Amino acid sequence: MMSGSPIQDSAVVTHDAPASIYVARSLAGALDALGEYGTAGAPFAGGTWIMRSPIRHQPLKTHYVAIGRLPELTAVRISSDAIEIGATITHAALAAALAGLPEFAGLAAAAGHSANPAIRAMATIGGNLATSEFAAADCVPALLCLDADVEISDRRGREHLSLTDFLKIRSTLAPGRLVTRIILPRTERKTAHVRLPLRRAGDYPVAIVSLSVSLDATSRVQAARIAVGSVEATARRWPRLEAALLGRPLDATAVARTATELTDEFVGRDSVDAPAWYRVSVLPGLVRRAAIAALGS
Amino acid sequence: MSDVSATMDLRRRDAADKLRGRTRYTIDRYLPGMLHAAVLRATVPSGRIVRLDTSRAARIPGVRAIVTATDAPGMIGIGIADHPLFARDVIRYDGEPLAAVAAVTLAQAQAALAAIEVEIEPLPAILTMADALAPDATLVHPDWRSYEVLLEGGARGGNVAWEATVVRGDVDAAFARPDVEIVESCFRVGRQNHVAFEPRAVVASYEDGRFHIETSTQVPWSIRNATARLLGVPASQVRVTVPPVGGGFGLKFDLAVEPFAALLARASGRPVRLVNSREEEMLTCLFRENADIRIRSAVTREGDIVGREAVVLMDCGAYGGEQIFLTTMTAHTLGGNYKLENVRMVSRAVYTNTTPNGAFRCCNGVYNTFALERHTDEIASRIGMDPLAFRRRNVLGDKDLGATGQVFESNVLGPMLDRMDTLRDATTLPPARSDGRLHGRATTVGTWFVFVGPSAATVNMNADGTVTLVTSGVEIGSGSMMQSLPQIVASTLGIAPEHVIVRAADTDAAGYDVGVGGGRTTVSLGAASLSAAQEVRTKLLKVAADMIEAAPDDLVMRDGRIEIAGAPGSGRTVAEVATRAQTVGGPVSGTGAFTGAGVPAMPGCVAGHFIDAIDIPVFAVHDCEVAVDPETGHVEVLSYRVVQDVGRALNPRAIHGQIQGGVVQGLGYALHEEVTIGDNGRVCQNGFETYRVPLALDVVPVEINLYEGAPSIGPLGTKGAGEVPILNVGAAVACAVANATGKRVQALPLTPPRVLELLLDRKPELTLPHIADKWADNLIRPH
Amino acid sequence: MGFSLTVNGDRLSCAADPATPLVDILREEMHLTGAKPVCREGFCGACMVLVDGEPTPSCLVPAALADGREIHTVEGLAPHGALNRIQTALEASDAVQCGMCFPGMVVSLTHLLTARPDASRDDIRAALTGNICRCTGYERIVEATLLALATR
Numbered sequence A: 001m002m003s004g005s006p007i008q009d010s011a012v013v014t015h016d017a018p019a020s021i022y023v024a025r026s027l028a029g030a031l032d033a034l035g036e037y038g039t040a041g042a043p044f045a046g047g048t049w050i051m052r053s054p055i056r057h058q059p060l061k062t063h064y065v066a067i068g069r070l071p072e073l074t075a076v077r078i079s080s081d082a083i084e085i086g087a088t089i090t091h092a093a094l095a096a097a098l099a100g101l102p103e104f105a106g107l108a109a110a111a112g113h114s115a116n117p118a119i120r121a122m123a124t125i126g127g128n129l130a131t132s133e134f135a136a137a138d139c140v141p142a143l144l145c146l147d148a149d150v151e152i153s154d155r156r157g158r159e160h161l162s163l164t165d166f167l168k169i170r171s172t173l174a175p176g177r178l179v180t181r182i183i184l185p186r187t188e189r190k191t192a193h194v195r196l197p198l199r200r201a202g203d204y205p206v207a208i209v210s211l212s213v214s215l216d217a218t219s220r221v222q223a224a225r226i227a228v229g230s231v232e233a234t235a236r237r238w239p240r241l242e243a244a245l246l247g248r249p250l251d252a253t254a255v256a257r258t259a260t261e262l263t264d265e266f267v268g269r270d271s272v273d274a275p276a277w278y279r280v281s282v283l284p285g286l287v288r289r290a291a292i293a294a295l296g297s
Numbered sequence B: 001m002s003d004v005s006a007t008m009d010l011r012r013r014d015a016a017d018k019l020r021g022r023t024r025y026t027i028d029r030y031l032p033g034m035l036h037a038a039v040l041r042a043t044v045p046s047g048r049i050v051r052l053d054t055s056r057a058a059r060i061p062g063v064r065a066i067v068t069a070t071d072a073p074g075m076i077g078i079g080i081a082d083h084p085l086f087a088r089d090v091i092r093y094d095g096e097p098l099a100a101v102a103a104v105t106l107a108q109a110q111a112a113l114a115a116i117e118v119e120i121e122p123l124p125a126i127l128t129m130a131d132a133l134a135p136d137a138t139l140v141h142p143d144w145r146s147y148e149v150l151l152e153g154g155a156r157g158g159n160v161a162w163e164a165t166v167v168r169g170d171v172d173a174a175f176a177r178p179d180v181e182i183v184e185s186c187f188r189v190g191r192q193n194h195v196a197f198e199p200r201a202v203v204a205s206y207e208d209g210r211f212h213i214e215t216s217t218q219v220p221w222s223i224r225n226a227t228a229r230l231l232g233v234p235a236s237q238v239r240v241t242v243p244p245v246g247g248g249f250g251l252k253f254d255l256a257v258e259p260f261a262a263l264l265a266r267a268s269g270r271p272v273r274l275v276n277s278r279e280e281e282m283l284t285c286l287f288r289e290n291a292d293i294r295i296r297s298a299v300t301r302e303g304d305i306v307g308r309e310a311v312v313l314m315d316c317g318a319y320g321g322e323q324i325f326l327t328t329m330t331a332h333t334l335g336g337n338y339k340l341e342n343v344r345m346v347s348r349a350v351y352t353n354t355t356p357n358g359a360f361r362c363c364n365g366v367y368n369t370f371a372l373e374r375h376t377d378e379i380a381s382r383i384g385m386d387p388l389a390f391r392r393r394n395v396l397g398d399k400d401l402g403a404t405g406q407v408f409e410s411n412v413l414g415p416m417l418d419r420m421d422t423l424r425d426a427t428t429l430p431p432a433r434s435d436g437r438l439h440g441r442a443t444t445v446g447t448w449f450v451f452v453g454p455s456a457a458t459v460n461m462n463a464d465g466t467v468t469l470v471t472s473g474v475e476i477g478s479g480s481m482m483q484s485l486p487q488i489v490a491s492t493l494g495i496a497p498e499h500v501i502v503r504a505a506d507t508d509a510a511g512y513d514v515g516v517g518g519g520r521t522t523v524s525l526g527a528a529s530l531s532a533a534q535e536v537r538t539k540l541l542k543v544a545a546d547m548i549e550a551a552p553d554d555l556v557m558r559d560g561r562i563e564i565a566g567a568p569g570s571g572r573t574v575a576e577v578a579t580r581a582q583t584v585g586g587p588v589s590g591t592g593a594f595t596g597a598g599v600p601a602m603p604g605c606v607a608g609h610f611i612d613a614i615d616i617p618v619f620a621v622h623d624c625e626v627a628v629d630p631e632t633g634h635v636e637v638l639s640y641r642v643v644q645d646v647g648r649a650l651n652p653r654a655i656h657g658q659i660q661g662g663v664v665q666g667l668g669y670a671l672h673e674e675v676t677i678g679d680n681g682r683v684c685q686n687g688f689e690t691y692r693v694p695l696a697l698d699v700v701p702v703e704i705n706l707y708e709g710a711p712s713i714g715p716l717g718t719k720g721a722g723e724v725p726i727l728n729v730g731a732a733v734a735c736a737v738a739n740a741t742g743k744r745v746q747a748l749p750l751t752p753p754r755v756l757e758l759l760l761d762r763k764p765e766l767t768l769p770h771i772a773d774k775w776a777d778n779l780i781r782p783h
Numbered sequence C: 001m002g003f004s005l006t007v008n009g010d011r012l013s014c015a016a017d018p019a020t021p022l023v024d025i026l027r028e029e030m031h032l033t034g035a036k037p038v039c040r041e042g043f044c045g046a047c048m049v050l051v052d053g054e055p056t057p058s059c060l061v062p063a064a065l066a067d068g069r070e071i072h073t074v075e076g077l078a079p080h081g082a083l084n085r086i087q088t089a090l091e092a093s094d095a096v097q098c099g100m101c102f103p104g105m106v107v108s109l110t111h112l113l114t115a116r117p118d119a120s121r122d123d124i125r126a127a128l129t130g131n132i133c134r135c136t137g138y139e140r141i142v143e144a145t146l147l148a149l150a151t152r
């Protein structure tokens, strides 16, 4: 026996508990409120994920703390050895801030080509990293190959951890903790971000390859980072392929060939959009394109 | 009978308000005291209702009415009445309505839905046509024999809701000839969602013992009649009016939410608004049906088709609906394009425990054209003939016989193919690309028709020189009601089209009409409007003749005046004559009516058909060039060309707009728009994230050539032009992709995963084991 | 709890739940039915309004975050019932069919005309990624935008 239930998602007046949304005026105020609410609360950044809860048939939280307009979190600070990105900077603003920095071409492409223009002006980088159910997030693989560190804050203070480690803990991030900044070291490198939507634009990518390489004086690969997004539930690096590039010139065709041999380490995810095998099959082609784009950058 | 041309580039009178956000569609109507309604829907595809208790829900604050199956005793359908409004005891699809609630706020109505206690015993579900046709399949409608038959003639049985056949000549003998090649092809297509931007929506009220239904529909009269039948009230108690409709495409060619709101309005005594959520639209839309098709041809080495047979299975979902009617269309679409001597085709609507399918722009034609044209390319390749040469040799020409033995008039497709050559050769070929993609091109032909059928119109002459055109026509976006109809009336009366007031549809004001769809607005409503306007013209000329002291035959109507031919400035204004006429004989008006001519088929060759032959054939030639990415399976359409048979183009600019829009919808069907049904019987694509319609970056400007002059019984020689542009897009893209890749394209849509699957030979070729090898074994009733 | 927003220059207060999408407030409380809730997911753009001058899908903005903001809907883009530059061009190009997407199209394109006066055909197409039209096949909309840019 089972019971009927409505297929309904219309106006969001349907949420069971009337949510409160506290618009924080300062970071400290936001952290206090989040600490106060505990598991009943969550940050509200761009809202482009949260406001779609009804279509996912997920209940809203009882309390949200709006952090989108905190000056502490919307800045990009660029120094000679690092750049610091505030967590609520939008995709559009990040792409604009990185425009003059070729070493961040990959991240700029990720932030500048995700979603659609209006969404890019709303969705935040922190929201992109923090949404653990969102496998297709563009910025995650792009940041993974830039050795990003994530700063997490709560009422008691802040800590830094690598993005890789953050991805491991993000689904169990304690209530009251907030991603506040993303820190990227600066080195000379060539980067690229290749996303594969099913239409030419506007879709979630079904597979992403982000790449970052440093070349030595003889144009051989000195260091390589390759991250794969959307293929599995969480984006991750591709260490065997990275290792295979070292010490050789970056040759797109050769890299793609190597990638073909190494794709078996990915177990794709099946979803309504695309079958698992497809996401894995396209990887060598995306690697090739990423290499070409990086060399051109 | 008119003195000025009806051809003009008239702009749409509704554009400015639509651009300012002022137009009030049904979803924008909020009445004082209005209640909000919501529908409880089943969440299993098949089951028995053990208990449905609304008593707790009725106590939720704000709830004003709850209705269930006992409130709607009737059954509706096309051909057979198999469809109740609410599931009664048995649930046949996921999403089937169980109850409806009206409350002061939508949130209250939804809270009440959640409080309805339902116990359902799940039953095994038939989710595919293969399962439905298996020898011992469970029946979706165990009581199918007891249903009222509304049209005699279709064979029925088991899970086959309706079967239509055409048999002509000696197909066995043709296939047995020693000099022929036998080519067999199998195809499968999925469903397509209309994604009309305005969901199905209604505001209903109940006043003075009558229902007033304001709804977003293409078929006000069908809504009137079907609602009455379901509710068990006389149809005269239902009035339907239609605000501007925010997209139809066939979705709104059938009843949807109207009876729920009507019942709730009667029960509560208040106006009731019911609007489908987007998710409801995605999951329970009356999709273009999925279909399985096998076609075999016997062809000589010289390229003559001497025999053809086909089996088409169309999934009607849980109830017969439109698919029953559409079984008719196979003879005219899959049996179209080419002259045929010996032919047999069966087209079967098959019940499954899935959401019912419906009508969608060029229903049935889109996939049968895909199948026919791919099959044609496979034939050409088998006999080593150029596919265009093969088409030229075989396309229907003057006095050729179509599948049902109807005699086609005039050479149309042949000259249209020539026209396409000119169009194609005029554009310089794109420079050879070295981007590693596979390039391909194809030219395909298609046959569609105008769904004529009854229409009525009244033209009231106003003393100020304007006229009011009263019909049951609906403006669904195509512009026919804003452009061709006023143009026809204006040219007949020699007045400015702006002076033709077009009354919005109201079944209390205008006569019966089949509805807006099937390319029939300009033709059927146009013909009725034309004869109504001609009656007014005759009456006015008589009065004017007295006033001017001239013979009516010597008078012309132009520029808002009635004057002696060749003597501009003589005579009187139309307003003066109308005023005079009103004084001497009362206000002037005219009425007009139209229905199909009934072109004959060959006697005895069709069974189970609603239409034996097509009154107004419409032909289309499409040409498309694609590039296929071998790494990802992405198909890019590089160019697209259309030569379309329009009879006569009254508003060429408007037709161009329809063609661009229709082709793009076809590109969605061909490339992006996929509907799949999960093991739970539910459609998997529940919103815009997973159901992909073309975006601005996915499309190309279509090069268009309008072919005028083909015979038509339409007014002023017109044919419908808004429906057909989608007809052969799937075919053209599929043939081009097959040519680019050298692979056998057997299915649509060609999403990147499906194309890559083809390129990598990941899947065996499609076979259709549920279609019996011997054609006759597929029939319930021998033909 | 209540919010106050400025809509098309009028200061208005609203009593909706804080998470109520702006599109519902505009339509149901303020009777501005121009913005259409078509997908409620940020994909279609039919609900687009300007929030502090930026094109924003109003289905994704909760009431609490519309508080104190300056909102312009399609109804408020041209004064006194006239048509603005893009509306004029769209009308002249016979671009409109069912019309449901146009309130959002007009908002996005009105912004584009000032923000990207040099936009090319491909820029316009890319800019429309979040504005879907089911009827027209986009061509006339792109043409009209080029026309509007040219008649600056």
Ligand SMILES: Cc1cc2nc3c(=O)[nH]c(=O)nc-3n(C[C@H](O)[C@H](O)[C@H](O)COP(=O)(O)OP(=O)(O)OC[C@H]3O[C@@H](n4cnc5c(N)ncnc54)[C@H](O)[C@@H]3O)c2cc1C
Pocket (backbone or CB within 6 Å): A042, A043, A044, A045, A046, A047, A048, A049, A050, A051, A087, A088, A113, A114, A115, A116, A119, A122, A123, A124, A125, A126, A127, A128, A129, A130, A131, A134, A136, A137, A138, A139, A177, A178, A179, A180, A202, A203, A204, A205, C041, C042, C043
């Ligand atoms: C139509 C559409 C298309 C899209 N396409 C893409 C795409 O192609 N690629 C892509 O990458 N993205 C895309 N997105 C955006 C993506 O889906 C997410 O919506 C977005 O990344 C979330 O960011 P947000 O700021 O809106 O988060 P919100 O909706 O505000 O929050 C999302 C989640 O993250 C939490 N959260 C937010 N900020 C923080 C923080 N600083 N610390 C801790 N937790 C936090 C929230 O509590 C919530 O659980 C698309 C969105 C839409 C609407």
Ligand code: FES
Pocket (backbone or CB within 6 Å): C036, C037, C038, C039, C040, C041, C042, C043, C044, C045, C046, C047, C048, C057, C058, C059, C060
């Ligand atoms: S309804 Fe807001 S973007 Fe579609």
Ligand code: FES
Pocket (backbone or CB within 6 Å): B197, B246, B247, B477, C096, C097, C098, C099, C100, C101, C102, C132, C133, C134, C135, C136
């Ligand atoms: S005109 Fe109908 S959606 Fe654009």
